[in-house]
Amino acid sequence: MSDKQEKYWSPYVAGFVLGLVLLATFFVMGRGLGASGAMMRVVTYAVDTVSPEHVDGNVYFAKYAGGEQNPLNNWLVFEVIGVVVGGLLSGLLAGRLKWKTDKGPNISTTGRLLFAFAGGGLMGFGARLAKGCTSGQALSGGATLALGSWAFMFTMFAAGYAVAYFVKKQWI
Amino acid sequence: MQELTITSGRNMAHIDPNLSIWGWEIPVYLYLGGLVAGILFFSALYFLRGKSDEMPTVVRVTPLLAPFILGIGLFVLFLDLEYKLHVFRFYTNIRLESPMSWGSWTIGVVFPLSLLWAAIHVTDVFPNWRWPFQWLKRFVLMAQTYARPIAWILILYSVILGMYTGILLSAFNARPIWNTAIMGPLFLASGLSTGLALNLLLSKNKAEKHIIGRVDVMAIGTEIFLIIHMFMGLLASTEIHIKAAELFLGGPYTAFFWIFVVGLGLMLPALLELLEIRGKVGVSKIPALLVLAGGFVLRYIIVEAGQFSQWGL
Amino acid sequence: MFAPLYKYGLFGAEVSLVVAFVLGILFGFTLERAGFSSSRKLAMQFYFRDMTVLKVMFTAIVTAMVGILYLNLTDILDISLIYLNPTYLAPQVAGGVVMGIGFVIGGYCPGTSLVASAIGKIDGFVYIFGALFGMLVFGELFPLFQDFSTSGFIGDATLMQWLGFSPGTVAFLVILMALGMFWGAEIIEKKYAEKEQEAVPENETTREPDATRTFKTVQA
Numbered sequence: 203m204s205d206k207q208e209k210y211w212s213p214y215v216a217g218f219v220l221g222l223v224l225l226a227t228f229f230v231m232g233r234g235l236g237a238s239g240a241m242m243r244v245v246t247y248a249v250d251t252v253s254p255e256h257v258d259g260n261v262y263f264a265k266y267a268g269g270e271q272n273p274l275n276n277w278l279v280f281e282v283i284g285v286v287v288g289g290l291l292s293g294l295l296a297g298r299l300k301w302k303t304d305k306g307p308n309i310s311t312t313g314r315l316l317f318a319f320a321g322g323g324l325m326g327f328g329a330r331l332a333k334g335c336t337s338g339q340a341l342s343g344g345a346t347l348a349l350g351s352w353a354f355m356f357t358m359f360a361a362g363y364a365v366a367y368f369v370k371k372q373w374i
Numbered sequence: 375m376q377e378l379t380i381t382s383g384r385n386m387a388h389i390d391p392n393l394s395i396w397g398w399e400i401p402v403y404l405y406l407g408g409l410v411a412g413i414l415f416f417s418a419l420y421f422l423r424g425k426s427d428e429m430p431t432v433v434r435v436t437p438l439l440a441p442f443i444l445g446i447g448l449f450v451l452f453l454d455l456e457y458k459l460h461v462f463r464f465y466t467n468i469r470l471e472s473p474m475s476w477g478s479w480t481i482g483v484v485f486p487l488s489l490l491w492a493a494i495h496v497t498d499v500f501p502n503w504r505w506p507f508q509w510l511k512r513f514v515l516m517a518q519t520y521a522r523p524i525a526w527i528l529i530l531y532s533v534i535l536g537m538y539t540g541i542l543l544s545a546f547n548a549r550p551i552w553n554t555a556i557m558g559p560l561f562l563a564s565g566l567s568t569g570l571a572l573n574l575l576l577s578k579n580k581a582e583k584h585i586i587g588r589v590d591v592m593a594i595g596t597e598i599f600l601i602i603h604m605f606m607g608l609l610a611s612t613e614i615h616i617k618a619a620e621l622f623l624g625g626p627y628t629a630f631f632w633i634f635v636v637g638l639g640l641m642l643p644a645l646l647e648l649l650e651i652r653g654k655v656g657v658s659k660i661p662a663l664l665v666l667a668g669g670f671v672l673r674y675i676i677v678e679a680g681q682f683s684q685w686g687l
Numbered sequence: 688m689f690a691p692l693y694k695y696g697l698f699g700a701e702v703s704l705v706v707a708f709v710l711g712i713l714f715g716f717t718l719e720r721a722g723f724s725s726s727r728k729l730a731m732q733f734y735f736r737d738m739t740v741l742k743v744m745f746t747a748i749v750t751a752m753v754g755i756l757y758l759n760l761t762d763i764l765d766i767s768l769i770y771l772n773p774t775y776l777a778p779q780v781a782g783g784v785v786m787g788i789g790f791v792i793g794g795y796c797p798g799t800s801l802v803a804s805a806i807g808k809i810d811g812f813v814y815i816f817g818a819l820f821g822m823l824v825f826g827e828l829f830p831l832f833q834d835f836s837t838s839g840f841i842g843d844a845t846l847m848q849w850l851g852f853s854p855g856t857v858a859f860l861v862i863l864m865a866l867g868m869f870w871g872a873e874i875i876e877k878k879y880a881e882k883e884q885e886a887v888p889e890n891e892t893t894r895e896p897d898a899t900r901t902f903k904t905v906q907a
Binding site (some may be wrong): 210213214216217218220221222223224225226227228229232233234235236237238241244245246249260261262263275277280281282284286288289291293296299301314315317318319320321322323324326328329330334335336338339340341342343344346347349350351352354355356357358359360362363364365366369370373374 | 706707709710714728730734744747750771774781782794798801823826829830849
């Protein structure tokens with residue numbers, strides 16, 4: 203591993219490139235990017251493996267894996283595999299590949315991991331409620347000027363700012 | 375394998391139009407066979423080139439695993455046989471026209487050779503190794519003096535073994551996707567590449583890793599070339615072969631093949647190895663694992679698709 | 688018009704999965720390059736220390752939005768064939784609140800957690816397991832939410848319909864808003880960077896001037 207870490211791109215450059223990737227996705231596929239939908243399919247796949255009857259009996263799971271459908275045979279799932287590979291490549295080239303837990307100086311690693319799990323849980327739940335996450339709703343829906351996506355985006359950031367004070371210890 | 379009673383040429387359960395006899399056992403066996411071919415080939419090659427001390431992992435360490443890996447492969451194959459007690463019959467008749475007969479005789483040579491080759495090197499890797507019997511020790515010492523000719527035979531037989539893992543399929547005329555002469559070289563190249571990847575995973579020597587990485591990039595390049603060649607060959611052939619190729623070019627195996635075999639199993643590891651050779655990144659374990667996984671997926675998907683591909687239009 | 692290419696039948700469903708993989712690589716690469724593989728950098732957004740999230744998101748939205756409108760105007764891209772997230776106001780607002788809280792606590796959003804785990808962030812892995820668990824809970828409890836999750840349905844509503852403006856005007860307003868936000872973000876970041884500098888002078892003085900503007904997590 204090289205010791206030098208490459209700097210991140212300027213946020214405006216990164217945003218522009220991200221916008222071009224998103225535009226390319228709309229241009230080629232006629233749809234936006236996403237992430238949480240693929241995660242839901244992994245969950246459904248796991249449930250389907252344990253108990254297919256349970257999946258067929260639940261309206262929500264059945265939508266993804268009812269009957270003979272394989273929930274993993276899906277556009278978003280393959281896109282997300284690419285996301286992991288792309289992140290890995292970028293991290294490798296920048297010398298950022300390293301086992302590490304990100305946290306502020308005033309919290310233990312265990313504490314941070316508990317928060318990560320809890321936050322992940324809320325995000326997972328919220329993403330299904332909102333029918334998309336930051337990528338699928340805010341980014342893709344935002345660029346197509348969907349009303350609900352903009353409402354989602356602003357409430358998400360507003361809620362984040364409202365709660366930030368209470369978990370300050372975790373980050374600063 | 376189940377015994378099948380065949381009464382008509384078409385629409386036979388498990389055979390026509392889609393063959394569904396071979397499960398996971400055959401791809402695992404072909405994969406492990408190719409892996410052993412790769413290990414033994416490079417061990418013997420670098421031994422003959424006098425690189426035993428510079429490349430200890432390739433020449434001495436990994437070959438110690440070869441007999442075990444081949445043993446597992448044979449056990450898996452044995453599981454696949456319907457009449458397990460009749461296994462000796464492979465050796466009681468030689469049929470020049472049958473690739474299965476060729477295969478069993480190749481394994482019959484390679485397996486003892488791989489044991490012998492491991493025995494020759496075991497004292498170099500484990501200096502405290504003691505042979506239990508005096509005659510065995512004397513036998514290994516004698517073999518060590520013939521190490522060079524043994525290495526030549528190993529090179530020859532590891533190539534045959536690697537090719538055979540593919541020819542076993544291509545001799546199956548009835549499956550259009552397998553019925554191409556590329557199958558042998560392709561599986562050989564893949565076997566060599568996975569053998570190198572295992573070395574890359576085990577090696578702790580930076581200079582050795584660089585050499586392995588460089589050769590592996592070449593092996594992967596050959597593989598990609600052969601894959602392209604295979605599709606061009608199939609597409610230039612009869613309607614049936616074109617249909618078979620289309621299984622991978624828009625058909626049901628497209629995404630799986632191009633993403634997991636070509637993308638993650640060949641191009642990504644080749645890219646990472648190239649970057650490592652240039653000193654940009656230092657994680658040889660990732661490309662090694664990707665190649666090892668990709669090699670298996672290649673065999674699995676070709677066996678699967680071959681059983682799916684058919685003569686009917 | 689010939690785009691979206693997929694909707695015009697240029698390639699089939701199987702090939703679209705390969706396309707998904709390639710676009711995903713570009714997406715993941717860019718997210719990582721933007722610095723979204725670090726939860727601390729992402730979370731600093733909510734403490735005004737590092738406004739990268741806002742800058743990247745709005746630059747991306749503006750870029751893609753302008754691109755879509757331009758390609759539509761030049762008769763290349765048929766905008767009506769592009770998937771528009773349907774609006775279910777109530778669940779989207781509620782989901783936004785839950786996700787905002789989750790964002791500050793967890794430090795990632797689903798996409799960025801994948802990129803973070805790809806480069807070895809342990810909190811990223813734990814976050815993913817949390818998110819999968821949260822989704823499992825949602826799926827299991829879905830019968831309770833079924834009515835709520837379809838409430839406030841307005842269909843394929845857009846900002847244009849809501850405001851009653853033409854797409855061009857809305858785009859112009861979005862750009863203006865984004866520029867305003869960028870301007871505000873720069874000022875806020877500078878203010879907090881100066882504060883930091885007063886608080887911990889020994890770490891900050893050695894850095895080159897532009898590095899003080901963006902909060903760096905890597906030294907931790």
